Amino acid sequence: MRLDEKIALLERERRQQEKEEKLQTEQKGSAPKEPAKKLTLEEAMEGIRAGEFRLESGELFEFETRTFTDSQIPVVTFRNLFEASQEEPEGVIYVSHTHEVSQILSWPKEPIKQVTMKQWTNLLVNGMAANRLHAKIVKTEELDFVDYICFDVPSGKDTLFNIVFRLKGTEQQFTGNYNCRKQDEDTYGVFLEAMVITLNNLFSAK
Numbered sequence: 464m465r466l467d468e469k470i471a472l473l474e475r476e477r478r479q480q481e482k483e484e485k486l487q488t489e490q491k492g493s494a495p496k497e498p499a500k501k502l503t504l505e506e507a508m509e510g511i512r513a514g515e516f517r518l519e520s521g522e523l524f525e526f527e528t529r530t531f532t533d534s535q536i537p538v539v540t541f542r543n544l545f546e547a548s549q550e551e552p553e554g555v556i557y558v559s560h561t562h563e564v565s566q567i568l569s570w571p572k573e574p575i576k577q578v579t580m581k582q583w584t585n586l587l588v589n590g591m592a593a594n595r596l597h598a599k600i601v602k603t604e605e606l607d608f609v610d611y612i613c614f615d616v617p618s619g620k621d622t623l624f625n626i627v628f629r630l631k632g633t634e635q636q637f638t639g640n641y642n643c644r645k646q647d648e649d650t651y652g653v654f655l656e657a658m659v660i661t662l663n664n665l666f667s668a669k
Contacts, residue, residue, distance in 0.1 A: 501649055507657035511539050516654075524654060531555065532570045534635040537665050539658040540566055563621075564651050566658075567640040575636055580605055584612055587627065591616060598625075608632050609663040613656065615645055624648040628659045632666070 500519055510516025515525045525542040544564065545557040554569035578586065580603055591598040601624075602613040611628035622645035630637040639659070643651035 502653045504653060504657050504660065507653045508661060511654075511657055511661050514542075518650065522650075524650075526654075526658075531568060532635055532637065534633065534637075536570075536630065536635065536637055537662070538568060538639075539661050541654070562643070562647070562651065564643045564647075564655075565641065566655070569638050569640075571636055575638075580610055580612075583610070583629075587612060587614070606660070606663040608666040609659060611656075611659050613652075621645065624652045626652075626655055626659060628662075630662070630666075 502518065507516065510524065511526045514527070515523060517523045525544075526539050527542040528537050528539050530537050540557060541559075541564070544559050544562065545566075546560055547556075547558045549556045553571050554567070556568075557566045559565070584600060584603060588598050588600065596616050596618075599615040600612065601615060604611050609628050609630055611626055613624070613626050616623050616625060623642045624645045624647070625640065625642040627641075628639045641655040641658070643655065
């Protein structure tokens with residue numbers, strides 16, 4: 464076989480190999496991806512107890528417990544997440560503009576009229592409607608020491624997933640409002656709800 468024939472043969476083999484590799488790549492790309500495993504509340508609470516949790520994607524979430532008011536109420540917050548915070552005599556705000564996550568806590572001195580869960584939910588929906596916002600209730604829970612409501616609210620181009628909670632069974636009035644983007648409900652939203660449940664469990668353990 465002449466040199467030019469060998470070169471031509473090698474070129475044909477190279478092109479055939481490239482064609483096969485391209486086909487394999489396309490087939491891999493079109494193959495259905497396995498759905499990512501959803502984070503559960505139990506896993507999130509285990510991560511909170513451990514102080515951190517790493518998702519299958521490799522993303523790391525870290526937590527810490529801070530105490531608030533003279534009653535030393537223990538509340539779990541994200542660690543190394545918030546870029547801004549504001550502390551007031553009757554509350555605190557933590558905000559991450561990067562991840563669009565916030566944790567707002569309030570302990571007003573003025574007494575708040577106690578209402579049932581149904582009344583509280585109606586007040587929330589009607590209050591939002593008065594501001595031309597439609598609150599869609601996702602979930603309500605009444606635990607031993609904490610009541611909470613999960614709801615969605617359209618906000619600009621996104622929808623926000625919100626959790627409002629109230630501490631009960633204590634002299635200290637204490638409420639919270641956590642939120643994240645609806646698209647992050649399966650991660651940040653689960654962790655935020657787990658934090659609320661953890662608050663209840665910490666009081667149950669006392």
